[in-house]
Amino acid sequence: MTLNLYETLRYFMEAPSVTGFEQQRRERIIEVFSKYCDTVTVDVMGNVIGVLGKGERDVMLAGHYDQLGFMVTHVDKDGFAGFTQVGGWDKRVAYGTRVKVWVGDGPEDYIVGAVAVKAAHLTDAKERDQSPELKDMLLDLGVDSEEEAAKLGVKSGTVCTPYLDVTRLGTKDSDKLIGPAFDDVCCVAGLVKTMEILSKNPPKNIKVHFVATVQEEIGLRGAAIAAYNIMPWAAIATDVTHAVAPGVKPNQVGGIELGKGPVVALGGNFTRALWEMMESEAEKHGIPCQRHGVPARSGTDAWAIQIERGGTICGLISMPNRYMHSPNEVISLKDLENLGSLIAITVQALGESDLQHNVEVYRR
Incomplete structure (x- = not known):
């Protein structure tokens, strides 16, 4: 069985997974994890945990599968829906976005909606110079009344996503x-x-725990529970990080670029011996990688995992990403291949290492 990483990513992404409503994507992750792992379980939070190996040391590898979205707060008498954000939406890119409004739990259980836009011809100069606040935006559901919306299944708590399609940017290859x-x-x-x-x-x-975590977008909640239960000897989180893009200067994002490899993070949220191991293994195996200094909070699952229970050896390997938290994020498939490979060789190196949690440095 040879992995097609592009098709696997498409398969995951085509299923919605708004924080707190991750069930459709969860089923697909369970299916794929089951092809490789010895066991797959789902915990009370909705984290999917695949275990491979039977070693004495537990290593946790974590990436979150919840995503940003919108949640309907009310529907007015004319059938337009007010909404709030789930996670950290940028109001500039939310305005005018076409969405899928999920009225059920199946892949076709949605209606098409759009964030309503006031035509430029009808705005004054002040309106044209700024985006409206999310609280002032409405969803056009294609209906004419609150009753019609209710018949379609749209009500308070209904969630929405941008159109969930993945394609190649530029040419077909x-x-x-x-x-x-x-x-x-x-x-x-x-x-x-x-x-x-x-x-x-x-x-x-090594016993490897592959953890697809939930509720990262609202506070790293799934990772905290998983780490508490697994009690890993070592852990590597993986998440996206900002890359140089139009309007984004290199010094704003640590010079991180698409196509130059995954990113090894350095700083207080991470164990120095582990990030040095990552860079050493990348060099040894010819895997391109970048480094990024993170002086304080990383904003990733690593932040929660590192200090669960008595703390753990912790690292972060990230994916360069342009236009984060927008409907049109851009990544490099080569970077993703190299990310998976770098994590694998780091885990293998951990199996040969003598890293310890507590080292006695003095005894009378």
Whole structure:
């Protein structure tokens, strides 16, 4: 069985997974994890945990599969829906977005909607210079009354996503992929690449816990619970990170570029011996990688995992991403392949390492 990473990513992304409503994508992740792992479980939060190997040391690999979305708050008498954000939407790109309004739990259980836009011809100069606030936007559902919307299943709590399609940016054989919410399901797909490698060449003395986490977008909640229960000896989180793009200067994003490889994070949220191991293994195996200094909070699952219980050896490998939290994020497929490979060889190196949690440095 040879992994097609592009098709795996598409398969995951075509299923909605708004934070708190991840069930459709969860079923697909379970299906794919089951092809490689010895066991697959779902915990009370909705984290999907695939276990590979029977070693004494538990290593947790985590990427979140929940995504940004909208949630309907009310429907007015004319059938237009007010909504709020789930996660950190940018109001500039929300305005005018076409969405799928999910009225059921199946892949076709949606209606098409759009964030209503006031035509430029009807705006004054002040309106044209700024985007309206999310609280002032409405969804056009294609109906004429609250009753019609209710018959379609649209009510308070209904969630919406941008159109969930993935395609190649530019030519049909381009390495660049474009789609909404690569954050962070692309890294879950990258972990499937890691699974493929480790299932053929298992690490010594390591039990690997592949964790597709939930509720990252509202506070790293799934990762915290998973880490508490797994009690990993070491953990690697994987998430997207900003890359240089039009209007984004290199010094704003640490010079990170698409196509130059996954990104190893350095800073207080991470264990130095582990990030040094990542860079050493990348060099040894000819895997291109970049580094990014993170002086404080990383904003990723690593932030929660590192300090669960008594703390753990912790690292972060990230995917460069242009236009994060927009309907048109852009990543490199080569970067994703290399991310999966770098995590795999790092886990194998951990199996050979003598890293310890607590080192006695003095005894009278």
